[in-house]
Structures are given as structure tokens and as C-alpha cells.
Amino acid sequence: MxxxxxxxxxxxxxxxxxxxxxxxxxxxxxxxxxxxxxxxxxxxxxxxxxxxxxxxxxxxxxxxxxxLTQRALPPRVAWQSPIAPSALVDPFPQLVAAGAAFTSGEGQIGFGEPLVSLFDYLDRRLRAIALGLDNAAEYRYPTLLPTAVLERFHYFSSFPQFAMFVTRLHNDIDVYRTFTDRYRAENRVPDELFDFCANRDYCLPPTMCYHSYHQHTGHTLDRDTVLTARGKSFRFESRYHAGLERLWDFTIREIVFLGSPEHAARSRDAVMRQSFALMEELGLAGRCEVASDHFFGNAEVAERIFSQRMMELKFELLLPIAPGRFIAAGSFNLHGRFFGESFDIDGPDGGPVSSGCVGFGLERLAYAFLCQHGIDTATWPESVRREIG
Structure with a gap:
């Protein structure tokens, strides 16, 4: 059609x-x-x-x-790798054939060696960048995120397409009995499943940084702060292809900056510089350019995208995975005082803090590495081989 x-x-x-x-x-x-x-x-x-x-x-x-209501801006490239991409080959069929990867479900991939070691190595390098910043600390967060956290800054009005709600059967003995009777009779989950459910208080997190803002809700910080965490994130992308390029269930190494506007901007720029150096050390082709978030479904989309690009609040790290195709493996963001105001996080001056964040999709970064270097560890850069054995 x-x-x-x-x-x-x-x-x-x-x-x-x-x-x-x-x-x-x-x-x-x-x-x-x-x-x-x-x-x-x-x-x-x-x-x-x-x-x-x-x-x-x-x-x-x-x-x-x-x-068409958007205003076009010329692209602004912050970094261009000096490395020219060599032959780009999708590694996923080879990983599957070798028993090193499998498809668990739609947008869900399991994997073994050598991808496990590469994945952990890349995360160690990014974690070291984060913890090398002043006043940096690492946290582990739960997977579930209260829906109220996303409602604090009206997430659902901008990104309804990514929402993933978690529910459960209503805690009522009659509900349990009716559900069990239906399941035994039909030998499958009833089509009217949600008629038995009464909870929408939790979501799967679309990214990791929201845990950090939630952690500091209502707090007054006595100094500029850096937080980092690695964890699972979930975004419904409507269509998935076999492989690691775009996942429903994926892992992010997140770095969050809270404090003065200068601290947020300075920290983001420092992580960008060190990330670009890491990409070159890894022998990766790619570039970093001004980008915008995937705002969707409301009349303010065009103006928000223009403002974000005009003020260079978001950059994306784009790595080639096939001729003419790139994957966004990382993003570098500034938020102004938006999250400080939304979560009542104040700084030493008594006003809302400014914030920024950097996020790397670890599966995507590893996938781009394999597209460019292959799955044979003998062809990987010497610095990587030395670290993972």
C-alpha cells in the first residue's frame, strides 16, 4: 500500500x-x-x-x-573518529551459530562468551570514567520504578510509546479463585487478564537516571555530585529485528550530574572527551552529533526538539554497524533545572540543582564493536585482548 x-x-x-x-x-x-x-x-x-x-x-x-512544524538546523558534529570503518558484518548470525547468543523473546537476547567478557570490559572502562570524576559514587538500584516517579515530570505526556507498566493480580481471594478456575478450564492466561488486576503503581524504567532523581527527592545537596549505576532498562520500540541492534530489555551504564549549571556542563563535557578517546582506543569508527529525544504525541513536539537542538542539550554517539547505517550507542545530556525542580532537589544555595546525564547502551556498544571487529577475539585491538584474556 x-x-x-x-x-x-x-x-x-x-x-x-x-x-x-x-x-x-x-x-x-x-x-x-x-x-x-x-x-x-x-x-x-x-x-x-x-x-x-x-x-x-x-x-x-x-x-x-x-x-513539518519543526525547524531544521544544520548538523553539528562534536567528534569524528579518525578511524575509517572497515568491512561491517552483522555478528549475530555467527554468535547464534556458535551457541554464543539466542533470542529469548521479542527484543530480548541472551548471550555468552566472548560477548559476556566484552560487555563487562566495556562497562568497566565506562565505570572508571564515571568514578574518576570529583565526588562520584556508585549505586545499585532495583529494577521496578514507581509510576509516581515518572508522573512527577509528566513523562507519559511526552513518551507514551515507551511506557511499560507492571501489574499483578488483585489481592483478593475471590479474584485468585476465579483466575485459577479460568486458567484450569482454558489452560492459558485469560484474555481478560487485566480484569483481574488492580495495580499500576510500578513501571519498568525506560532509563536508569530516573532512579537517581528519585533517590534524592526532597533533599538538599551540600556539594556538586556525580552518581553512576548499571542496570536494566526497558523501552517498547514497536518492531524488533533479530540481533542486538534494538532491544526491549537492555542494559545502561548511566552517569548523573547534580549541582550547579557549571558542574553539570563541565562534567558532561569531560565524559564526552574521555568517551571519544575510549572509542578511538577501541579502534571504532563513528561520530558524535547534536540530537533530540523521541518526543511523541503532543503539539509541543516541534518546539521542544528545536530548543533541545538549538541549545545543544543532547549529543548522541553514533557508531556504524552496516554501510549507511549507524546505531546510537550513547547520549550526553543537559537538563537545566528541570529535574531539580521536578524532584525538589536543592543545592547549597537553596535553589533547585541543575542536572545532566550520560547513558551508554552496553549491548549496543558491544554490538557495534563486533560489527566492526568481528567475533574472533584474535582480530580485536590488543588493549582489549590483554584485559579479557
Whole structure:
């Protein structure tokens, strides 16, 4: 099915359309952008049912309301690796064939050696960068995050597509008995599962930094602070392909800065410089450029994206994984006083703290490394081989 766009979409906005299409309708299984000179004139869809006319209208509404209202800015590259990418090969089929990886479910991958050692090595290097900053401390956080934490800063109004709620059966003996009777009769979970559930107080965290803000809710800090943690994060991405490129269940090494605006900016810039040096030491091609978050589903999208890019509040580390394809393996962010105000975190001056954070997707970073260096450890950089044996 071809959907003709009401207005041609300039080339600089095609990434915004690509990252939204699968979220527009669950019936969209695949798509191809069609046009001339880089501009998109229509979208060729592969659909699994659904109302084709309604989906076409939804696409044009998103283009009109959330994409064409944006203001384009020239790209700003903060770092370009001096290393040229060599042959880029997807390592996942080789890992599966060797018994070193398997698909556990949609967007869920399990893996063994050599990926386990590489994964832990990369995290050790990033952890060392974090703990090398002044006043840095490491924490371990639980997986579940109270829904109220995300509601403090209206997360669901900006990123509804990523929300993952955790529920349970209502603690009532009649509910347990009815559920058990239904399950025994049908030998499967009832279609009306949520009729038996009454809890929406917890979510799966979409990123790790929210735990840190929650930890300091209502506190007054006596000095600039750095926190780091490694943990599981979860984002529903609508469509997943086999492999490590895009996961529903993934691991983040997070570094959070709380304190003065100067501290947040200085710390972010220091981590960026050290991260770029690490990428070069690892022999990785790539670049880091100004980016924006995946705001979705409200009329403020265009202005928020423009402001974020204009003020250079977000940079992304992009590593090539195939010819013409890059993966965002890390992000470097400044938030102003947004989270300080949202969580009532004050600094020594009595006012809300400023914050920033850096996050690395460890599976993505390891995947990009394997795409560029292969799964044979003998071909890896000597510094990596020396550390992991």
C-alpha cells in the first residue's frame, strides 16, 4: 500500500518520520520511503490488516503536526573518529551459530562468551570514567520504578510509546479463585487478564537516571555530585529485528550530574572527551552529533526538539554497524533545572540543582564493536585482548 503525503517531506526530516512510523499503528509491519532528490513523497507500507485509509490519515496527521512544524538546523558534529570503518558484518548470525547468543523473546537476547567478557570490559572502562570524576559514587538500584516517579515530570505526556507498566493480580481471594478456575478450564492466561488486576503503581524504567532523581527527592545537596549505576532498562520500540541492534530489555551504564549549571556542563563535557578517546582506543569508527529525544504525541513536539537542538542539550554517539547505517550507542545530556525542580532537589544555595546525564547502551556498544571487529577475539585491538584474556 502506498500512502501519498499531503506535503512533500524534505530530506532533513526523514529521520523524524522513520522513528515514528512503527508507532503510528500496530498494523504497520514494514515501510519504505519513496521520493526524489532525498525528499519523501509517499510511504510504501506492508500492513498486517487494519484500516488502510485510517492509517494513511494518521501518517499525514503526524507529518503535519509533529514533523513539518519543526525547524531544521544544520548538523553539528562534536567528534569524528579518525578511524575509517572497515568491512561491517552483522555478528549475530555467527554468535547464534556458535551457541554464543539466542533470542529469548521479542527484543530480548541472551548471550555468552566472548560477548559476556566484552560487555563487562566495556562497562568497566565506562565505570572508571564515571568514578574518576570529583565526588562520584556508585549505586545499585532495583529494577521496578514507581509510576509516581515518572508522573512527577509528566513523562507519559511526552513518551507514551515507551511506557511499560507492571501489574499483578488483585489481592483478593475471590479474584485468585476465579483466575485459577479460568486458567484450569482454558489452560492459558485469560484474555481478560487485566480484569483481574488492580495495580499500576510500578513501571519498568525506560532509563536508569530516573532512579537517581528519585533517590534524592526532597533533599538538599551540600556539594556538586556525580552518581553512576548499571542496570536494566526497558523501552517498547514497536518492531524488533533479530540481533542486538534494538532491544526491549537492555542494559545502561548511566552517569548523573547534580549541582550547579557549571558542574553539570563541565562534567558532561569531560565524559564526552574521555568517551571519544575510549572509542578511538577501541579502534571504532563513528561520530558524535547534536540530537533530540523521541518526543511523541503532543503539539509541543516541534518546539521542544528545536530548543533541545538549538541549545545543544543532547549529543548522541553514533557508531556504524552496516554501510549507511549507524546505531546510537550513547547520549550526553543537559537538563537545566528541570529535574531539580521536578524532584525538589536543592543545592547549597537553596535553589533547585541543575542536572545532566550520560547513558551508554552496553549491548549496543558491544554490538557495534563486533560489527566492526568481528567475533574472533584474535582480530580485536590488543588493549582489549590483554584485559579479557
Amino acid at each position: 502506498d500512502v501519498r503525503l499531503d506535503r512533500s517531506l524534505p530530506a532533513e526530516f526523514t529521520p523524524e518520520l522513520k522513528k515514528r512510523l512503527f508507532f503510528i499503528s500496530h498494523s504497520i509491519e514494514d515501510f519504505e520511503l519513496v521520493g526524489t532528490d532525498g525528499a519523501t513523497e509517499s510511504v510504501r507500507l506492508t500492513l498486517a490488516g487494519g484500516d488502510a485509509a485510517a492509517i494513511a490519515a494518521q501518517i499525514n496527521r503526524v507529518v503535519a503536526d509533529e514533523i
